[in-house]
């Protein structure tokens with residue numbers, strides 16, 4: 232049994248061919264720089280299969296051409312993607328709006344509805360739709376399933392999902408908190424519940440998904456009761472290139488005084504803010520190198536990041552009342568020991584104590600990093616959105 236998982240971005244396609252039961256990855260790859268005019272020797276697809284790498288070079292005009300080339304690479308590396316060998320294709324879709332809140336079998340109507348939600352996610356949904364259309368053309372006989380980043384947060388309590396603005400305007404324009412990274416928060420909290428043991432319905436958790444994009448969630452008995460991202464993925468934590476929470480008045484102020492229009496403000500807050508806006512780099516490895524070299528802007532960027540993160544941890548501890556586990560995941564959360572220590576420093580009186588040795592140990596495995604006495608367990612759990620999507624798609628197709 233194998234499932235192809237496709238994650239289409241505006242100029243990229245990430246994909247994985249995997250067995251949803253054993254979690255074995257047969258092949259994976261990344262198509263990048265779609266739509267750019269490039270020299271013939273530029274590597275635009277890196278395809279990994281059974282320990283070997285197969286590259287594709289040269290311009291890739293659009294997503295359809297990208298997927299055709301990917302299928303060629305699958306053939307070259309000895310994997311047959313025709314109907315009988317593939318049980319489903321799972322597509323990551325960023326915004327499900329009020330319409331989609333569970334994995335959904337893709338039909339023409341579903342594609343049109345996802346496309347219509349582009350209003351809410353102009354940077355993401357159009358790319359998802361392009362990927363879905365191409366994959367359906369190429370694999371017309373394989374069932375295709377959309378898995379939504381917003382789905383896990385569909386049932387947020389009204390008080391957590393409602394913005395304090397004019398209610399009629401909010402309702403007319405779909406303005407509420409949707410939340411994102413839901414597939415990751417659901418998968419990671421599920422793994423944590425397994426590791427904690429006992430009845431998952433009694434587990435109160437905080438999950439910190441700290442990648443280039445970053446979000447926090449509060450989860451009670453497997454259901455999200457709050458999350459830091461909102462109408463769009465811009466709200467909440469400081470991220471690689473996004474500001475996270477700011478006074479909305481800043482947008483009006485910059486429109487009036489800096490002459491920025493809507494697109495300029497969008498670009499500023501989504502692409503040129505966050506760690507990158509404050510320090511010039513968005514990757515934490517580069518940020519730490521700058522801090523080590525004495526760069527004060529980099530140090531401040533880090534301090535702002537940690538300050539915001541601790542605010543959310545504190546807020547969710549109060550929301551939940553009792554916390555059983557705090558878990559770090561995604562690129563920064565899984566790899567950066569200093570971020571984990573600083574996020575939870577000085578919280579012994581709240582029952583939170585990180586074990587320095589466990590925290591510093593390098594590992595790709597899910598693991599506890601709290602001291603034996605820590606009432607709140609602290610964990611690092613690698614996220615696996617592809618596996619979660621493949622499993623969701625398989626469950627639906629069956």
Ligand code: ADP
Nearest residue numbers: 441442443444513514515516561562563566567
């Ligand atoms: P996304 O899926 O949002 O693109 P990831 O979860 O892959 O992001 O995280 C990418 C980020 O993780 C990088 O930008 C970098 O800041 C951070 N990162 C990756 N590896 C390391 C590492 N070894 N040490 C510190 N940070 C890391």
